[in-house]
Amino acid sequence: MPKTQKVPEATIKRLSIYMRVLKDLEKKNTEVISSADLAEICGINAAQIRKDLTYFGEFGVRGVGYFVKELHFDIRKVLGLNEKRNLALIGVGNLGRALLSYKNFADHGYDFVAAFDTDKEKIGSDLPCGIPVYSMDKLDSLAKDLGIDIVIITTPAEFAQDAADKAVAAGVRGILNFAPTQLNIPREVHLKRVDLTTEFDNLAYHLHAG
Amino acid sequence: MPKTQKVPEATIKRLSIYMRVLKDLEKKNTEVISSADLAEICGINAAQIRKDLTYFGEFGVRGVGYFVKELHFDIRKVLGLNEKRNLALIGVGNLGRALLSYKNFADHGYDFVAAFDTDKEKIGSDLPCGIPVYSMDKLDSLAKDLGIDIVIITTPAEFAQDAADKAVAAGVRGILNFAPTQLNIPREVHLKRVDLTTEFDNLAYHLHAG
Structure with a gap:
């Protein structure tokens, strides 16, 4: 798998869509899918799919289509998803609880191993999903002991930077930020922000544009 | 504002980011921001920002930058955000509750006016956020009476299509689907899917790629 060029973020995102469709x-038990059918199900045009896959090698057979199982496996490999990832969450509010109990993550190889909060009432208890809530003081040692790969931040905006700093200091290399604020993070740590309001903006634009 | 070409989805998404930064x-009280500074804060390069804005008209002054208030207003107008949008949610589980109580939506002009569920224990009660939970039978009449613009679906996957069908039948024109499944929707209804696991996949790829 030659990595000669930078893969655009949008491509990575679409690979994730292809992977879900292929998994289904x-x-x-679908063995082969035509390029047109795959495009239709993904809602992405066939030329774009072909272009996205060329970043990683040769896929598909002209006049036949794609071999489902093979392509699924290869995309998972490209995305580094053939290994399990351990997640921890900081900020056990409504959104945090919802994410912790979201079964779909485990199906995709993401396992929550711990949750952290600063609220003494929450610390020391187990959530309905069975995940223990620890004090923030424990983040540093547990990140190493449990092998936490990715931290999800669901604190209020004003506490998010502190949570991120502690995660970085603990050696965590991936952060997914749901708090509505920009975080400053060292370059070597991977940060993604999920801003749920941007999804509404997108719909609002389309409703507006007709 | 001439609409001579189709605006790419990625541009709409970035406009939403620019808008948030400009709002901050x-x-x-920042009056003017240089193109380079705006790019730095948004984490998007200046050329891309310029390109995105050219879809909608002439913005910015060479050698000066962008007038913050003016550009903020214009982007809101482009996105159709100078009007309030009424939201309803179907499926009052953990994720549903989290979204209903997420204050950030109201700050951006999105107001939840109703929630719907099929669970008799939930119907008829008010949530902690003050939003009433109605039976699904009420969706049709309330969509019109309350002027529901966008429906958010947070049901389990197997009930999502039924929820979407009912929303479409009630005349709702925008659907945001959090259920992990593909929905079939008439062409004239705008559908966005939020798949939270794709965000993890993206991080996992970067952790893997190093």
């Missing part, structure tokens, strides 16, 4: 197809 | 700057 594999469950239904 | 306006709050801090």
